Amino acid sequence: MVIELEGISVRLGPQCVLDRVNLSFTGGSMGLLGPNGAGKSTLLKTLLGFIAPDAGVGRVLGLDIRTEQMQIRSKIGYMPENDCHIPGMNAVSFVAYAGELAGMPPKDAMQRAHEILFYVGLGEARYRNVETYSTGMKQRINLAQALVHDPELILLDEPTNGLDPKGRIEMLELVRDITTSKNVHVLLSSHLLPDVEWICRDATVIHRGKLLASGTIAELKKGSGAAFECRIKGNSEVFTDQLKALGCACTFRDDGIIRVQMVDGLGSRSLLRAAHECRVQIRHLVPLKQSLEDVFLQVIGESDANL
Amino acid sequence: MPIYDLGYRHWSGRRTSHPYRWWAITRRGVGMLAKNKRFLVLMILSGIPFLARSVMIYASTLTEKNIPMLRIDARFFEDFLSQQMQFFGLFVAVFAGAGLISNDLRANALQIYLSKPITRRDYLIGKLGILVFFLALPTLVPGLLLFLVAVLFKSNLEFLQEFYWVPGSIVAYSLVIMFSFALIMLAFSSLSRSSRFAGVNFIAIFFFSKILYGILSSILRSSRVAWISLGNNLTQVGDLLFGHDPRYLSPGWASILALALLGCGSVWIIHRRIRAVEVVS
Numbered sequence: 214m215v216i217e218l219e220g221i222s223v224r225l226g227p228q229c230v231l232d233r234v235n236l237s238f239t240g241g242s243m244g245l246l247g248p249n250g251a252g253k254s255t256l257l258k259t260l261l262g263f264i265a266p267d268a269g270v271g272r273v274l275g276l277d278i279r280t281e282q283m284q285i286r287s288k289i290g291y292m293p294e295n296d297c298h299i300p301g302m303n304a305v306s307f308v309a310y311a312g313e314l315a316g317m318p319p320k321d322a323m324q325r326a327h328e329i330l331f332y333v334g335l336g337e338a339r340y341r342n343v344e345t346y347s348t349g350m351k352q353r354i355n356l357a358q359a360l361v362h363d364p365e366l367i368l369l370d371e372p373t374n375g376l377d378p379k380g381r382i383e384m385l386e387l388v389r390d391i392t393t394s395k396n397v398h399v400l401l402s403s404h405l406l407p408d409v410e411w412i413c414r415d416a417t418v419i420h421r422g423k424l425l426a427s428g429t430i431a432e433l434k435k436g437s438g439a440a441f442e443c444r445i446k447g448n449s450e451v452f453t454d455q456l457k458a459l460g461c462a463c464t465f466r467d468d469g470i471i472r473v474q475m476v477d478g479l480g481s482r483s484l485l486r487a488a489h490e491c492r493v494q495i496r497h498l499v500p501l502k503q504s505l506e507d508v509f510l511q512v513i514g515e516s517d518a519n520l
Numbered sequence: 521m522p523i524y525d526l527g528y529r530h531w532s533g534r535r536t537s538h539p540y541r542w543w544a545i546t547r548r549g550v551g552m553l554a555k556n557k558r559f560l561v562l563m564i565l566s567g568i569p570f571l572a573r574s575v576m577i578y579a580s581t582l583t584e585k586n587i588p589m590l591r592i593d594a595r596f597f598e599d600f601l602s603q604q605m606q607f608f609g610l611f612v613a614v615f616a617g618a619g620l621i622s623n624d625l626r627a628n629a630l631q632i633y634l635s636k637p638i639t640r641r642d643y644l645i646g647k648l649g650i651l652v653f654f655l656a657l658p659t660l661v662p663g664l665l666l667f668l669v670a671v672l673f674k675s676n677l678e679f680l681q682e683f684y685w686v687p688g689s690i691v692a693y694s695l696v697i698m699f700s701f702a703l704i705m706l707a708f709s710s711l712s713r714s715s716r717f718a719g720v721n722f723i724a725i726f727f728f729s730k731i732l733y734g735i736l737s738s739i740l741r742s743s744r745v746a747w748i749s750l751g752n753n754l755t756q757v758g759d760l761l762f763g764h765d766p767r768y769l770s771p772g773w774a775s776i777l778a779l780a781l782l783g784c785g786s787v788w789i790i791h792r793r794i795r796a797v798e799v800v801s
Contacts, residue, residue: 261635263796283538283637291635297628300619301552313544314636316535325531332528344627358632363531395528 215240215366215398216260220269223252223259223422230255232422233269238400242392244409244430245402246509247419253402254294256419257368260400261291274365287316290359294370294402296351298343304330305339308357315362322361329357333387349380356387366398367391373408385411410505418512425512433508439475440501441484447493455487462511470497474511541638545646549620550653559615566612566658569604574669581673592670592679594686598762601663601693602755608658609697614722616654617705619715620647621790626713634796644706644790651702660694689761696757700750700779707786710793726750743768747778754779 216238223231231252245253258264260273262282271278276285299307305326312322330339333353338346343354352372359367372388373381389412392399403409409416410430417427426433445452453463453471462474473484481498488495501507536544553559573596580590624630633643667687671680704725708718733749746752746768756775759766766772 258797261796263631263634283639286635287535287637291631293628293631293635295628297632299629299632300623300627306548310544310548311632311636313548314541314633314638316538316541316637317531317533318536319544319547321531321533328529359635360528362636391528395530 214238214272214275216243216271216273216400218269218271221256221259221266221271222268223255223264224267225255225264230422231259231266234419234422234424236417236424236427238398238415240398241415242389242399242401242413243415243417244413245400245417245419246404246406246409246505248404248513251404251419252422253404253419254370255422257291257370257400257402260368261286261289287362288365290362290364290367292352292355292359292367292369292372294374296348297355298351300344301342303340303342304335304346304354304357307343307354308361311358312361317362325361325363326357329361330354332360333357334383348375349377349384352376352380352384353387356384360391360397364397366400369399369401371403371405372401373403373405381408388412406504406506406509416505418509420513420516423516425516426508430505434503434505439480440503440507441473441475441481442470442497442499442501443473443484443495444470444497445488445493445495448491449493452488452491452493455491456484459483459487462514472501474507538637538642541636542642542646542649545633545638545643546649546653549647549650553616553650553654562608562611562615563654563657566605566608567662569600569608570662570666573600573604573666577666577670577673592674594683594689594762595764597663597667597686597690598693598758598764600666601659601690601697602758605659605662606697606751606754609655609701610723610726612654612658613651613701613705614719617651617702618709618719618722620650621706621709621793622712622715622718625710625793630794631796634794640791640794643794644787647706648702651705652698655698655701656694659697660691663690663694686762689763693758693761696761696779697754700754700783703783703786703790704750707789710790744770746770747774750782 214237216236218234218236221231221234222229234256245256247253255264259266260271260278262278262285265279273285274288278285299310302310305323308326308329309319309322312325313319317325327339330336333356335350335353335357338350343351346354352374356369356372369388373384376384385408388399388401391397392412399412401409401412414429415427416430416433418425449471456463456473459479460476461479464472466472475483481500484498485495576590577592580592583590624633634640664687667690705718705722708722709715712718729749730751733745733752736745736748737743746756747770752768753775756766756768756770756772757779760772
């Protein structure tokens with residue numbers, strides 16, 4: 214087990230930022246999803262030992278997050294969300310220094326800094342001062358400093374923040390390569406669902422400090438029920454009210470198409486039956502392939518509705 | 521195989537043991553400052569008093585007359601440290617120390633430091649090590665070298681027999697100057713994201729406390745309030761360590777206490793300011 218959390222709660226002042234979070238990450242790649250302020254970064258910082266949990270127990274790579282922080286940090290790499298660097302250094306010195314801080318001998322750290330900088334695509338710019346780097350290059354060097362000591366797990370906090378589309382794709386490819394080819398576990402925190410869907414096998418949804426859903430992305434998509442697009446002739450309000458009474462979510466599009474998110478156990482037959490009961494004609498019916506975004510919106514919507 | 525696959529290999533080397541991680545911070549910090557040309561000029565300038573005092577020692581061997589200025593005794597070494605090298609120490613502390621923590625705060629570097637197996641204490645010791653190293657160059661090192669020069673020029677055992685304890689006093693007094701300046705400078709550096717602000721404040725506190733002492737002592741017509749000034753406290757402790765009568769009327773323990781409180785307060789401030797997460801309540 215790479216990460217195992219049981220009932221982790223974190224309070225910052227009067228606010229409960231994490232509320233009894235239970236999480237299991239067996240390895241590979243996991244996306245930590247949630248809107249801004251959901252508690253994703255706090256969870257990463259709790260795993261690193263930056264913030265002490267008020268309640269609960271947790272283990273990272275088999276090590277206790279309360280008592281074995283140093284051992285944990287020597288085995289994991291962390292790429293922070295915001296622009297971080299050590300002033301006055303060029304890229305190769307910075308990455309080598311990060312390796313030394315992690316306990317690597319200076320010679321090994323320097324050799325590996327060169328390798329890693331080539332790996333993240335900064336080989337040609339490695340003698341430039343980090344402060345002169347563009348946003349994309351700074352993201353890459355932050356990834357390099359997280360990887361230099363060959364961690365078993367890396368925590369990536371919004372790694373594509375501020376990147377242009379090309380830079381974003383390159384960064385995602387890099388992260389995917391790390392997790393698939395290099396056998397490094399990745400915990401990716403992001404509010405960008407396509408990023409998580411691209412890289413991760415597992416996903417966890419956090420909202421208002423609570424863990425709402427967790428599992429493989431395939432399972433989450435499967436478990437969220439079928440979805441359809443339909444166009445009808447007749448009273449659409451009566452029809453959607455009928456569906457809502459069954460627990461389905463309906464949204465109207467500008468072109469007159471209704472998007473219906475069915476609940477578990479209901480399929481197209483239920484939709485047709487509802488249409489028959491409301492005396493409306495279905496002129497167009499297409500099953501939709503569920504995206505992670507659908508799952509995310511559904512889970513967040515249910516959570517907000519329960520408040 | 522794409523070419524970038526060659527860029528990542530697993531590393532199976534042996535890590536250094538944790539108690540020495542601060543050394544990486546000190547080593548890198550010293551290396552970076554040593555490349556700064558303006559700082560090197562300052563360090564070279566700080567050697568001028570040493571050369572002048574060496575000439576004075578040599579001159580004292582040429583004359584039989586008892587010229588007060590050329591008297592080579594414990595006071596000679598104390599004055600060298602308290603009057604001349606303390607001044608250079610102040611500027612070395614500002615130049616080397618003002619940005620040590622403030623620049624890291626400005627660049628959000630603490631998250632990088634503390635995400636590695638580095639504790640806040642390691643970080644503080646590492647940064648302190650940089651300042652202590654550079655403060656030793658204008659205080660401890662020339663102080664001991666000057667004593668060696670005196671021993672070599674005097675070339676008799678009488679001098680050594682009379683002042684054998686002076687190297688110990690030089691070491692102790694240098695350490696007091698080094699750690700006082702280093703801790704206070706780091707505290708100021710940790711209070712701001714601007715190294716300029718930190719440096720100006722440190723110098724201001726040093727000179728302001730001297731001016732305040734001047735005003736109060738002239739009002740009270742007494743030097744009993746000498747403990748109010750950082751520089752006076754250092755001088756007072758120097759007198760104690762070199763076995764001289766204190767030059768101010770304030771008790772010696774008051775200066776020791778004032779320096780100890782400043783040191784402890786600085787450590788407390790630094791420890792509170794070095795955090796990977798800024799919590800806004």
